[in-house]
Amino acid sequence: MTEETSNPIREAIKGAIADNPVMLFMKGTPDHPGCGFSARVAAILESLDQPFAAVDILPDPRIRQELSALSNWPTIPQLFIDGELVGGCDIVSEMYQSGELAQALGLEETPGEAATEPGAEAAQSAPLTIENRL
Amino acid sequence: MNPTPQELKDRIEAGIPGARADVSGDGRHFNAVVSAPAFRGISKIAQHRLVYDVFGTEVGPRIHALSIQTMPSEEP
Numbered sequence: 001m002t003e004e005t006s007n008p009i010r011e012a013i014k015g016a017i018a019d020n021p022v023m024l025f026m027k028g029t030p031d032h033p034g035c036g037f038s039a040r041v042a043a044i045l046e047s048l049d050q051p052f053a054a055v056d057i058l059p060d061p062r063i064r065q066e067l068s069a070l071s072n073w074p075t076i077p078q079l080f081i082d083g084e085l086v087g088g089c090d091i092v093s094e095m096y097q098s099g100e101l102a103q104a105l106g107l108e109e110t111p112g113e114a115a116t117e118p119g120a121e122a123a124q125s126a127p128l129t130i131e132n133r134l
Numbered sequence: 135m136n137p138t139p140q141e142l143k144d145r146i147e148a149g150i151p152g153a154r155a156d157v158s159g160d161g162r163h164f165n166a167v168v169s170a171p172a173f174r175g176i177s178k179i180a181q182h183r184l185v186y187d188v189f190g191t192e193v194g195p196r197i198h199a200l201s202i203q204t205m206p207s208e209e210p
Contacts, residue, residue: 037199073179074186074193075200090202091178 010066013055020053022105023080025067027058034058037089038077044096045079050105081105136161137197142189149188154207162198173206181206 017023022045028034030042034056045052057063057076068074071085079086081104086092095101139157142164146155153170166185173181181204186193193200 072183074191085179087179087182091182094178094203 007066009060009062010070013063013067013070016053016055017080017083020080021082022050022052024052024054024077025057025063025080026054026077027056029056030054035076037075040089041077041079041092044092044101048096048102048105048107050107137164137192139164142166142197142200146185146188150184152207152209163201164197164199165201165203167203167205169205169207171207171209173204175206178204 013025024030024038024041024045026033026035026038026042028038030046033039033042042054055063057067064076067076067078071078073085073088075088077088077092079088079092086095086101086104092101095104138161139159142159143155143157143166146157146166146168147153150168150170150172152172153168155169156167158165168185170184172184182202185202185204186200189197189200
């Protein structure tokens with residue numbers, strides 16, 4: 001007796017993804033995360049001063065079922081930027097560290113700020129700086 | 135029965151052609167570092183999906199958490 005034709009939960013998830021440029025599905029809330037992985041992604045967005053919408057998937061197991069069916073991604077958290085799944089905790093953490101996340105969010109890095117003239121103390125030390133190009 | 139890191143490693147290497155995997159974990163939370171030629175030229179999302187797809191619906195209920203790091207490798 002289930003009505004397969006109308007699926008309000010899936011429609012609500014689609015709506016949330018469409019309406020919010022930065023949309024995080026997580027366990028718990030940004031203030032009270034229910035899982036370390038969700039906590040980390042929320043903390044990363046907050047550290048970038050990035051406003052985001054968050055949905056707690058815990059209150060109803062159908063939210064997670066429908067979300068994973070929709071996104072073809074089995075785990076929580078899931079971060080969407082401009083309607084596209086960006087990833088879970090691993091990918092978001094990697095992108096944060098490489099600076100790709102700030103780019104994807106349209107937070108312009110200010111090139112030059114970090115590239116100031118090396119100080120005198122740097123000039124005296126051995127030139128062992130390794131540039132990480134990964 | 136809890137899955138073991140060895141089981142996850144074997145299944146990833148069997149499921150993704152040419153893959154090499156290092157897996158650590160405590161039976162519930164796992165960390166997998168996987169390299170495979172199949173990762174070349176596809177997005178991170180797609181790379182991680184290939185690994186998740188090895189385990190299908192076991193991710194969540196049986197494998198509580200699977201943390202993944204992927205890197206493309208040369209053709210074998």
